[in-house]
Amino acid sequence: MLTAILVMTGIAIVLGTALGYASIRFKVEGDPLVEKIDAILPQTQCGQCGYPGCKPYAQAISNGEADINQCPPGGEEGIRKLADLLGREVKPLSEEHGTEKPKSVARIDEQVCIGCTLCIQACPVDAIVGAAKQMHTVVAPLCTGCELCVAPCPVDCISMVPVAATVETWKWKYPVHELRSAA
């Protein structure tokens, strides 16, 4: 009896020490889960999820405050990846946060722009250049299509233009199957 207790205690001490050492030795810096979630998010920084940017949303998902289906730009695939990462069920995009749209970029109608700089302040990725009372323009390759600049414009001169396929971005389609008959 005594031997058994001693052996068990001994094992507990040894293993406890090993675990304690391991947790110090292999301590993970930062919160890698937030980084991983953030890497999946499209970085549109549009705030449609209800958080001021992708990183805060990633933080919220990681804390369990937000669901994984609140990111319209990430779309279904983004949700699937998040579900994979977090081991959760895939669910459809939450409608209150918006719908998946084709990738667009903002375009400023330069005839109408009055140079108020409101859109420049709204842009989360500094993709609009211009100065007060000077015409503004969108640097299209940097635009994430978040639409945050559309609402602040006092003269409604910003529109979202879908990105057209070029030879560089054109993709082959998924091959069509004809296996299933109309049953």
Add this chain to the structure above:
Amino acid sequence: MINSPYIRKPASVQGVMLAVLTALIPAIIVYASQIAAVVLVNLAIATIAALAGEALVLKLRGRPLAPALSDLSAVVTAWLLALCFPPILPWWATVLGVLIAIIAVKHLYGGLGQNPFNPAMVAYCAMIVAFPALMSQWPAAGQLDFATQLGLVLGGARELDAITSATALDTIKTGLRTAGATVQSIMSQGGNFGLVSGRGWEWLAPAYALGGLYLLARGIITWHMPAAFLGTLAAISAAFWLTDPAHYASPLFHLASGGAMLGAFFIVTDPVSGATTPRGKLIFAACIALVAYIIRSFGAFPEGVAFAVLLLNICVPLIDMNTQPRVFGHRGDKAR
């Protein structure tokens, strides 16, 4: 729009299956003429059952019937089963076996190309476990006339001991349990032995091999699996035989008995449930031979090819993953 390539070799799944069926014909001729002509009836029953089962499931799954029925894959499964089963198995057992193969093993996993296990072998194992008595009643070659055989197949009364005998593998296995018995003494006693194995049955082996060579020549199968299977079986049985010829049968006996030849060219080579890489094929077939030999010599069943195939089917993803061939231009590093 159709994309390139715009030309295709006139190859089809149907053609592949037809070649397999053609390759089975020499063995069917030997079987019918030397052992039991009723095998032809069994083949017909199995074929009908397979096609009916396939049609039923396709209907339930809402899939088009014509392409799947005409690809002949169900017929191949049916023929292999009919050739594996004892020829005097009652018709309903044949039908049951075929339906297990087609419905439970093939279609429940998603149909052609999706089944992880060899349908014929699962059905064979299921039947041997469920009906051990029926599945071990084999007629001696040419012993029964066709009418008797047909009567048995159609469900006639079975006064069995008089008309059936054990297979060569079974005889050796049970015989060796008697103290003092040796392989030689058993083989010299019974009239059921021919030159190297069961009388009559031993001629099936070269017939299967002939069909297998046809498949090799047509490029339907590659040399890897038959060579690895037969080579390993021969090597391991030779090793035991040379150490103790009294208690272990000769390699020739092993190659000519049971499902060895059928397995080597028709069962192990099933592409859907087998390994696919060249090295993987060698490992896969060699392991089947190893397990089959162990079951034959030390296990509870006289024949172990079917169980061995199923066991190795499970290992296929692992084997394939670790035997990816070297990709063009990649020196030394494997595909993974």
Add this chain to the structure above:
Amino acid sequence: MITRLFSFKGGVKPESHKNESSGTPILTAPLPKRLVIPLRQSIRSTARCLVEPGQKVLKGEHIGEGEGGLGTSVHASTSGTVVEIASYPMAHASGLETLSVVIEPDGEDRWIDHTSLDLRTVSREEALAWLRGCGIVGMGGAGFPTHVKLGGGRGIDTLVINGAECEPWITCDDRLMRERAPDVLSGAMILRELIGAKRVLVGIEDNKPEAIAAMQTAASGLGDDVAVVPVPTLYPAGGEKQLIRVLTGVEIPQGKLGTDFGVQCFNVGTANAVHRAIRFGEPLVSRVVTLTGNVARPGNYEVLLGTQVSELLALAGPKADTDRYIMGGPMMGTELQSLSVPVTKGTNCIIAASPALFPPPPPELPCIRCGACARACPADLQPFELYWFSRAKNFGKAQEYHLFDCIECGCCAFVCPSRIPLVDYYRFAKGEIWARERERQASDQARERFEFRNYRQEREKEEKAAKLAAKAAETRAKLAESGEAPAPPAEAEDPKKALVAAALARAKQQQAAVMPKNTDGLSADVQAEIADIEARREKLNPQDADKAP
């Protein structure tokens, strides 16, 4: 020179169909009614337009200046007038349009002045720039700029000239070698000099005995280290990596260039173009195109770049049951979505297809893992595994199984008994992976910019706060100088509040100057209360406080 031949695994032997078009000599196609010259002639680069509508141009005149590292010049294919610069469909599976210069020929076909280049008097760089200026790109189909390839480096051991022409139906290289063998070899000698290769190997599939004979005759006087080598006919022996493997035994992995292994490979058409460019100073304005398939008069034509396929086809006379046209060979070509597409530098063949010659594939069946594709794959891949992964959109796994080593030769789909359009799946998967890579880069950039913006806003806030604090301190100092009581220290902690307080104090001072005396002489408590109220009022309206000074 005795060459030991090597082999590559896999490959297929489709019916060659070379005889239809290989029997007749190359004819010069008549001048078309109009030329549509795309400014995008080399891979991944569109040239900058140098002409304007209405401008007269001569044959060989520079109309597009190559941009970027992969750019090459574009030239007018004949003399005439530029009538339009607009987007026209190009020969690409997407059917997308690209900016093109439309020229109406004047019928004179008058060359611009051009002179040869004496290689002995110029540096290597100048020679490469000359080729760039002549718009020389690989004429095997991919259109990779020749000067870029040549620029890879000197010290190359072997120059491989690709005359294999392994695709069925195509015979343009065959006819070129039969008729212009000395020109092709002259080009090969120039290429050899530019890369300093020790030996030259011309690989020709052995189903072209006439071309081999012609090339061997032409090569007989060129020394021992130039060899014309018949290679076994096996598709895709004309693939650059496959031909290099067959001739030299070197296997070039995906992502590596021949230069790293001491081998470079050029098409015979490219060699011919290099010859014209250096010996005569002629830019690349025409090429040999095979017209074949379901046509009355199959053959090869010397065609001006920019000739629209519809005009060209009239020469061969497509039969009535032709239902579509394929540009390139049947193994790797693309179906034309419009007959208005022009002939470009990479157009080697146009095949009229009929249901009889190119029957539509029977319905697809499930993969039975038979491994026929793996045995046919010249890149030693496991195509069915790639198919499963691509189909399941498991792109990571597909890449792990070397999807990008796939050369899209079509051998796997050619042999597949289940008739699965395997190559389509690989194209799809590759496109998706590239798109994802682009998206990832864009999102990384967006993340960086977003984080920088947040940082910048934070910094601006701090800077503003510091400025305010400094200002407040200054004001306080001023007030202290003028003998007024400083603002309460508790408030001074917040610069804005301090400023408000300062402004308040100032206002009070002003007030004190003009205020009626009845607020004078109040107790300190009451005064503090009034100040508090004022402060609250200011807080509600902070802009006022800002503006106060």
